[in-house]
Amino acid sequence: MNRRWFWGRILSSIGVLAAVLVLNFILFRIMPGDAVGTIIDPNFSPEAKDRLRELYGLDKPLLEQFFIYIRQMLTFSFGLSFLSRKPVWDELLSRLPGTLFLMASSMAFSAVIGIWLGIKAALNRGRLAERIVLRAGAITASFPGFFVQLVLIMLLARTFPLFPLRGSVSIPQPTGAVSVTLDYLWHMALPVISLTLMGFGGWALYVRNLMVKALGEDFVLMARARGLSEGRVIYGHAFRTILPPIITILLMSVPGLVSGAVITESVFSLHGVGTFLLEAVSGHDYPSAGASFYMLALITVISNLLADIAYGIADPRVRVGGRDQ
Amino acid sequence: MTYILRRKSVILLICIFFAGFIGPALMGGHPSDVVGAPFARPVWWNSQLPLSSEYSVGNDGAVIEWKKLPPEIFALNGKITADPGSRVRIIWSTTEGDMLLDTLEGSGIYWINMDGRDMIFKQKLGLPLIGKSTEHLFPSNGRYEIRIEGASETDLILSLPGGRQGLLGTDQRGRDILTLLIYGIRTSLTVGISATLIASLLGLGLGLATGYIGGWFDSAVMRAVDVLLSIPTLPIMMVLAGLWGKGLWQLVLILSIFSWMGTARSVRALVLTVRESPWVEGLRALGAGRGYILWRHLVPEAAPILLANVALGVPGAILAEAGLAFLGLSDPRLISWGRMLHEAHSFGAFTEGAWWLLVPPGLGIVALCLIFMDIGRYLEEKIDPRLGSAKNA
Amino acid sequence: MLDIKDLWVRYNSIGGVTEAVKGVSLCVEKGSFTGLVGESGSGKSTMMMALLGLLPPRTEVRGKILFNGTDILGMSDSAMRDIRWKEIALVPQGAQNSFTPVMKIKSHIMEVLRVHLGMSLDDAETETARLLGEVGLDPGIKERYPHELSGGQKQRASIALALACSPSLLLADEPTTALDVIVQAEILELLSNLRRTKGLSIILVTHDLPLAATVCDRLVVMKDGSIAEIGTPSEIVNEPKHPHTKDLVREMFRQRDKK
Numbered sequence: 001m002n003r004r005w006f007w008g009r010i011l012s013s014i015g016v017l018a019a020v021l022v023l024n025f026i027l028f029r030i031m032p033g034d035a036v037g038t039i040i041d042p043n044f045s046p047e048a049k050d051r052l053r054e055l056y057g058l059d060k061p062l063l064e065q066f067f068i069y070i071r072q073m074l075t076f077s078f079g080l081s082f083l084s085r086k087p088v089w090d091e092l093l094s095r096l097p098g099t100l101f102l103m104a105s106s107m108a109f110s111a112v113i114g115i116w117l118g119i120k121a122a123l124n125r126g127r128l129a130e131r132i133v134l135r136a137g138a139i140t141a142s143f144p145g146f147f148v149q150l151v152l153i154m155l156l157a158r159t160f161p162l163f164p165l166r167g168s169v170s171i172p173q174p175t176g177a178v179s180v181t182l183d184y185l186w187h188m189a190l191p192v193i194s195l196t197l198m199g200f201g202g203w204a205l206y207v208r209n210l211m212v213k214a215l216g217e218d219f220v221l222m223a224r225a226r227g228l229s230e231g232r233v234i235y236g237h238a239f240r241t242i243l244p245p246i247i248t249i250l251l252m253s254v255p256g257l258v259s260g261a262v263i264t265e266s267v268f269s270l271h272g273v274g275t276f277l278l279e280a281v282s283g284h285d286y287p288s289a290g291a292s293f294y295m296l297a298l299i300t301v302i303s304n305l306l307a308d309i310a311y312g313i314a315d316p317r318v319r320v321g322g323r324d325q
Numbered sequence: 326m327t328y329i330l331r332r333k334s335v336i337l338l339i340c341i342f343f344a345g346f347i348g349p350a351l352m353g354g355h356p357s358d359v360v361g362a363p364f365a366r367p368v369w370w371n372s373q374l375p376l377s378s379e380y381s382v383g384n385d386g387a388v389i390e391w392k393k394l395p396p397e398i399f400a401l402n403g404k405i406t407a408d409p410g411s412r413v414r415i416i417w418s419t420t421e422g423d424m425l426l427d428t429l430e431g432s433g434i435y436w437i438n439m440d441g442r443d444m445i446f447k448q449k450l451g452l453p454l455i456g457k458s459t460e461h462l463f464p465s466n467g468r469y470e471i472r473i474e475g476a477s478e479t480d481l482i483l484s485l486p487g488g489r490q491g492l493l494g495t496d497q498r499g500r501d502i503l504t505l506l507i508y509g510i511r512t513s514l515t516v517g518i519s520a521t522l523i524a525s526l527l528g529l530g531l532g533l534a535t536g537y538i539g540g541w542f543d544s545a546v547m548r549a550v551d552v553l554l555s556i557p558t559l560p561i562m563m564v565l566a567g568l569w570g571k572g573l574w575q576l577v578l579i580l581s582i583f584s585w586m587g588t589a590r591s592v593r594a595l596v597l598t599v600r601e602s603p604w605v606e607g608l609r610a611l612g613a614g615r616g617y618i619l620w621r622h623l624v625p626e627a628a629p630i631l632l633a634n635v636a637l638g639v640p641g642a643i644l645a646e647a648g649l650a651f652l653g654l655s656d657p658r659l660i661s662w663g664r665m666l667h668e669a670h671s672f673g674a675f676t677e678g679a680w681w682l683l684v685p686p687g688l689g690i691v692a693l694c695l696i697f698m699d700i701g702r703y704l705e706e707k708i709d710p711r712l713g714s715a716k717n718a
Numbered sequence: 719m720l721d722i723k724d725l726w727v728r729y730n731s732i733g734g735v736t737e738a739v740k741g742v743s744l745c746v747e748k749g750s751f752t753g754l755v756g757e758s759g760s761g762k763s764t765m766m767m768a769l770l771g772l773l774p775p776r777t778e779v780r781g782k783i784l785f786n787g788t789d790i791l792g793m794s795d796s797a798m799r800d801i802r803w804k805e806i807a808l809v810p811q812g813a814q815n816s817f818t819p820v821m822k823i824k825s826h827i828m829e830v831l832r833v834h835l836g837m838s839l840d841d842a843e844t845e846t847a848r849l850l851g852e853v854g855l856d857p858g859i860k861e862r863y864p865h866e867l868s869g870g871q872k873q874r875a876s877i878a879l880a881l882a883c884s885p886s887l888l889l890a891d892e893p894t895t896a897l898d899v900i901v902q903a904e905i906l907e908l909l910s911n912l913r914r915t916k917g918l919s920i921i922l923v924t925h926d927l928p929l930a931a932t933v934c935d936r937l938v939v940m941k942d943g944s945i946a947e948i949g950t951p952s953e954i955v956n957e958p959k960h961p962h963t964k965d966l967v968r969e970m971f972r973q974r975d976k977k
Contacts, residue, residue: 016555023556139695144648222817225808227803237818262557293564316863
């Protein structure tokens with residue numbers, strides 16, 4: 001593995017994280033003027049305000065506050081939530097798996113379906129499969145995800161009650177590990193289906209364009225000339241070559257995925273970081289809001305880094321470097 | 326430029342524009358006026374449900390021929406004048422017998438303000454407290470009559486808002502969806518267009534500056550672009566909306582802060598290629614100043630790209646605005662399509678099965694986005710004819 | 719061994735119909751070195767693709783291509799796959815990216831060895847090193863990626879790849895274009911040596927008459943999809959009959975005189 005490239009990626013991830021940390025700090029402390037004025041209820045007595053200032057470390061100089069804040073963020077000690085009076089980290093920890101599951105499964109489904117359809121479309125130029133892919137890709141970009149989800153709820157949870165209307169678990173919750181898992185999957189089905197529905201079109205269009213280009217390349221013709229089977233030519237040669245750009249789009253889709261998860265969670269009232277952020281923002285719970293934003297940004301940065309590394313593994317031109325670079 | 330006016334999407338956009346900015350003035354009334362029963366269906370849906378009707382009730386009462394399902398609301402408002410000594414009785418005569426709605430005594434003027442949904446009203450008539458009182462007030466089809474006994478002058482209005490109201494029905498408060506929809510156009514267009522314009526100008530400025538000045542400024546701005554592109558924007562916009570307030574212009578500002586990056590990148594790339602081109606070098610050799618080259622050559626070169634960028638950027642801004650409003654992070658007084666969906670979602674559209682609360686604003690957003698995408702692609706093709714054929718090749 | 723009888727190829731595209739090959743008949747003997755000379759658009763590349771059964775879909779082909787007595791044109795896809803590379807192999811144009819960029823050189827060679835000859839992984843790896851040595855490359859090159867090779871190295875690797883399954887017919891499609899003169903000579907010499915040591919038949923497709931004349935034992939001059947003239951290099955160069963051949967030869971001498 002090309003060391004310089006690898007450390008460069010790590011360094012740039014750290015840079016993005018640092019920028020997020022600074023942004024988060026500035027947003028919550030400097031922007032709204034007097035921090036106490038906005039963070040703490042203005043109706044408190046001056047003594048109570050001072051006590052709270054001390055409690056949240058707001059009486060210290062800004063630079064010191066900044067270092068304390070950085071330490072807190074890096075050790076995940078986010079303090080107590082204003083709303084629930086529980087540690088923010090505990091709250092986040094209970095919600096993180098749901099959000100990650102939602103993101104990962106919808107991404108996996110839309111990527112797999114999209115890639116498969118994209119390849120099909122590229123192989124069947126001018127036929128129905130290609131026309132579907134071209135349309136789906138263009139239309140899903142103009143549909144607000146939450147609208148599609150609302151319509152799906154109306155159809156599949158209300159008119160034909162196949163899925164639950166809202167929530168991550170049934171109330172009361174079933175007993176037994178198997179039924180708990182099944183119940184959870186049943187609740188997650190519609191969110192994941194809707195996100196997949198919104199996501200696969202873009203993937204398919206992208207993969208189709210890459211694949212059409214790859215199939216026209218000399219090396220594909222040469223692979224055919226070598227008497228290789230169509231499957232080997234398409235998957236072993238053409239598809240392997242477009243794997244690096246596919247990983248790039250994976251990387252670029254993560255921020256959008258996070259945004260999608262946030263909205264989806266509130267449409268379906270799921271137990272996740274997104275709903276937590278929304279509650280925190282609407283309830284002026286600043287420690288929770290800051291921490292959830294930080295967590296979501298962290299998810300993005302980490303997945304970007306993973307995608308970068310995967311890209312390097314898939315594309316020898318990056319990994320080994322050479323005269324073309 | 327006239328060819329662009331023949332494009333269907335442009336014509337459609339102009340129509341929507343007029344509907345959004347002139348429509349409200351023509352419609353009269355305020356969108357928050359309650360015009361009918363909550364969750365009334367569109368008039369063209371389910372003709373078993375009655376339309377809204379109103380009857381003025383004089384001394385002789387009023388006669389009503391009822392041929393539909395019961396109305397949603399039974400409301401009687403107005404004034405009755407009577408001799409203080411006499412006793413006034415308001416009687417609702419149904420197909421299954423008479424009901425005494427009220428007995429009034431001991432005053433000269435009575436203000437009547439009766440609503441079938443009131444608990445007191447239901448109690449007085451001995452109706453079940455849960456459920457619609459109108460089902461008991463209108464037990465079957467036939468002849469109904471309201472009679473006022475003992476009044477010297479009656480000036481009442483009996484309003485019977487039905488289960489069907491307006492072209493697109495009503496929302497949970499009984500507001501007309503069509504009116505809300507038309508008022509929502511203005512918000513979507515204003516936010517979408519102005520946020521994209523600001524973002525594009527910002528992107529143009531920064532792109533020109535970075536491309537032309539280069540050096541540390543260039544790398545600093547490009548770093549910032551990388552960072553902004555790799556942060557999930559919705560969460561940070563939510564935080565900002567929570568901190569800065571939820572007004573229209575705050576929203577525009579928040580949206581534009583997070584959408585200038587693409588434009589800046591493409592303008593910068595353009596500047597870099599144009600800057601190295603022989604004719605710009607020639608100009609420089611002739612002694613043309615930086616400002617002159619920027620203004621006379623780079624800006625005109627960038628303008629068409631910018632135009633297409635604006636058109637292609639508007640859908641994103643409209644969707645983002647709708648998303649924030651849907652999450653409840655917009656001014657509640659500001660009528661927007663996202664807000665309508667938010668209210669539909671939060672106030673029981675699902676329990677009512679009120680699809681007409683969801684579909685019009687949702688399709689409105691989709692239509693506007695598709696229109697702008699089409700215009701953007703069209704402009705892009707006009708600028709670079711290869712794009713069109715390359716996409717279909 | 720190869721007998722092309724009255725071959726017609728017509729491309730049907732949206733833009734219209736193009737007759738690329740118009741009634742070509744050609745015989746190639748075992749162990750011969752045939753030069754197929756023509757300008758671009760003369761149909762020589764189309765003929766190569768027809769030999770490999772790789773013409774684009776919706777292409778009309780008439781005539782017969784008999785390879786060891788069997789008609790290639792009528793073959794099923796899977797039968798054709800067995801012929802490709804095991805019997806007829808192709809050395810592509812030097813300028814083409816004929817190697818899949820994300821695969822190592824050895825993966826290309828090992829893949830054909832395993833698919834066509836059913837070799838085990840270890841055997842294929844040893845064979846790969848031997849093949850690379852045979853074309854004068856350092857066996858260590860097998861671990862490299864295509865972008866790490868120079869043009870000449872890439873072309874030698876292409877030849878090693880083409881030789882992997884010991885084909886009886888080698889099609890060399892402009893193998894030396896985009897290479898500098900010294901490397902060109904080396905590659906051509908490599909091809910001639912291989913022909914002698916392995917008893918290969920080679921068809922060299924080129925637009926370069928002098929080049930073909932120096933290495934081939936028979937020249938076929940093509941013009942607008944049909945054969946203009948067939949003969950030995952000395953016949954063609956000294957007594958050209960067809961007007962097009964005359965032009966080519968005149969041009970050839972003019973170029974030489976200029977130098």
